Amino acid sequence: MTRWTLGIIGGSGLYALDGLADVRTESVRTPWGAPSAPLTRGALNGVELVFLPRHGAGHAIPPSDIPFRANIAALKQAGCTDILSISACGSLRQGLPPGHFVMVDQYVDRTVGRERSFFGTGCVAHVPLAQPVCARLAALAADAGEAEGLPVTRGGTYLAMEGPQFSTRAESDLYRQWGMDVIGMTNMPEARLAREAELPYASIAMVTDYDCWRDEGESVDVASVLAVMQSNTKGARRLLDRLTARLADLPRAASPDGIETCLDTAIITPPAARDPEVVERLRSIAARVL
Template identity: 40%
Template sequence: MTNDPRPSADIAVIGGSGFYSFLDDATEVEVQTPFGPPSDPITIGELHGRRVAFVPRHGRDHRFPPHRIPYRANLWALRALGVRQVLAPSAVGSLVPEHGPGTLCVPDQLVDRTSGRAQTFYDEGAAVHVPFADPYCPDGRHAAVTAASAAGWPPVDGGSLVVIEGPRFSTRAESRWFAAQGWTLVGMTGHPEAVLARELALCYTPLCLVTDLDAGIETGEGVTMQEVLRVFADNVDRLRTVVADVIKALPADRACPCPAALDDIEPPFALP
């Protein structure tokens, strides 16, 4: 972006509590997009010599439930600021008993079970079909698995994240059905983030912290918000450390397939 006085960044983190103050020399930037404002002003600063942007997915006061997050505005604003690689830490439930609370997972597949969310930038003007067989950046996933392993928190490498509409948790029957399909994780925010990133030719890498066994996997009262928040708080420091290590390890030049997502495709409008 030429002649743009705003600070820029190459890498972004879309996250929640625990990530608000992990950048050095941070500056807040307000960005307007064709899809409204992002969840909150975007913070840009330095980390390991890299220019990094951070956007709180739910807003700083957690005012946006999963189905109301302004996903399109968040991703558009990040690209407008120069971002090309996105890390997406989140809390998830596990659909397999061996991946209990405190497990870190880097899935390689995604299943959409949401409804009613705006999940494309290209809903008028032209039909734009991006490849999405492999929804996550392979280089980003490799950096995440390598960095977490080196930090002494070996992650589960691979698996399928099923994203539900929320904001309620799953019934036991739903949970058992998800598990029966071979899906391993369940969350509420990984879609449409990943596909919107692909539509902007961005790299997108999830880092999923298991906070609970889902309702169909464990007996008892089922998943509670208190349990999710407690486990996340217990692990957020080392999650933040791993995210910082991944930022350091991400390649400066993108050789993955993600930048080519829009090759031979003519979007109906100019991208930022």
């Protein structure tokens, strides 16, 4: 039976996982450098987890300086079969109040200063991203959250902004007009890179605030975010406990979305034209097709 090895990327407020068995720490390097922090491996309900705090120990890395490529490559090298992102976010909808959990299914990427791809000059690839998250993993996470009594919304569009500043009122109003549901600073290019690494990816966006679009109440600030974050983090840990208990009894099969084989038709550069040095670097995330 194929077993799950679930990579967990912890966002703001989630810097460690409690209750793991057989805990060990691994310092790793990738062709794209070191990840945000050493990986923590352990088991929860018999399921292997590989935990990585996105912002590093003590939240020392701002959003645009996160080594996204190294983080995804490190989880791929660690043998992860799937990645679950857990992130704080702002709400752009009255019906998604602080404390709500949104299982993101779409993204609009407004980041501008980040490396978005493992591929590039010397070996070019264009992966499909119409459905940027793994529907199966997102549904399993939503099931677990609902079973724990958490307020869960299945599906929602995440607006990824550059940061590190919060939105202006005009920006927040514009994103609402676009039909966005939540806003955050870290899920892109993370989701793009996971797809290139052929890793099924899902995101739990935990609402901490209403951004700054509402006429009533104060605009978002760090103090208001931290006030909600502690409760959200406790809920996320309960969700993970319930999710891993389910995965322990569920044989791991390939994603129905075909994510693990998406590079079969994505690499456009023929073998004879590929830069050997680039190919060697790419082997850490794409050895199956290289």
